[in-house]
Amino acid sequence: MIKTDIAIIGGGITGLWLLNQLQAAGYSTLLFEKAGLGQGQTLSSQGMIHGGLKYNLAGVTSNASETIAGMPDIWQQCFAGEGPVDLHNAKCLAQSYHLFSDAALGGKLAAFLGSKAIRGGAKALKHLPEPFDHPEFKGSVYEIPDMVIDTATVVTALAESAGNSIIQAAPTPVCNGGSGIVRLTLPDGTAVEAERYIFAAGAGNEDLLRQSDIAVAMQRRPLHQVLVRGPLPTLFGHAVAIGSGDKPRMTISTHKTKDLQTVWYLGGDLAETGIHRSGAAQIEFAKNELERFLPFLDIFDYEFKSWRIDRAEPKTPGTLRPDRPFCEKAGNVLVCWPIKLTLVPLLAREVLKHIIEPSKWPAPSDGYLKATVGEAPWDQSF
């Protein structure tokens, strides 16, 4: 039998961030991860810490853009070692990203960005960086001062500072008739009793909720991303077109595989609309989008793969994107989904509001198999 103040299930960004903040607040906390740390949505994400601009592309100040505006500052503090968690050993992939248009939109984009109260200050670029510095590039490029994080190094930093509190196991909750849970049972039969249980298992929350008889519903919003491997320039940016609503037509981020090859990871509207396309059709679609925005890039012989992953969130009417991070109490369980990486600091604030009892149990001693960091899509695909 293990006794701890708080037991967290799920070792993505949510579970790891909460583990660090709860330990710093003096609670004995254990985290259980069934696979590799981060190997759900976190390592599949594009790592952009949005300051609201992406959510303002439709020209309206939505609840989402209000909520998200303060987040980049908190992340910056964490990277400086002065925030609610210490990320000074983690890396940023970029301190800004680009918003770029195709030739058809060029002039209109300037008018559009100039006419809206765009939060975050998009700056028009006169001296274009690679790959836009090509004579055949006819669109416009803006720079957005929001960072892009290297999620694998963030997961590693959070795991390292949490010491021996991360256990490789998928626990089963023992139900208490819908008002919380009595304990967790590990696959080797060990019982884990905690004052509070936190479900931070992304899509895995669905099973945990069913096993615990807790009436919180989850939705999945699937994505069909595309990866391109080859000697590509570094690019972080949203390709936009007026009329594509509040979603960039295509979002490109650049990553290195473990053997240091460059991969472009393509998401945005392309990934949302591509969920019904086969892998081959999705790759064809992505090639056409690249041809439309960056026609001079000779990359069509590079290696392309597609990657399916679901976003896991609380259920909303019409399966829309929720505006805020989700933290709901059901007896002694807190059910959490951050909605975006960006919003994890806000989610942690909500969780801490629910945990105000003094610590009761000392940190459990070691002796369990420690979960290690998982693999990103670019290391699994090629």
Ligand SMILES: Cc1cc2nc3c(=O)[nH]c(=O)nc-3n(C[C@H](O)[C@H](O)[C@H](O)COP(=O)(O)OP(=O)(O)OC[C@H]3O[C@@H](n4cnc5c(N)ncnc54)[C@H](O)[C@@H]3O)c2cc1C
């Ligand atoms: C393609 C894509 C791109 C994205 N890009 C961005 C972006 O640029 N910016 C941004 O802000 N957000 C982005 N997001 C959203 C962001 O990635 C997620 O909101 C965030 O990673 C969710 O983190 P999480 O820890 O809650 O869940 P996850 O990362 O899914 O982690 C859940 C963990 O729980 C584990 N688990 C599951 N079941 C169990 C169990 N029974 N027992 C133990 N462990 C279990 C899983 O193995 C996993 O490690 C993106 C998401 C996707 C899918």
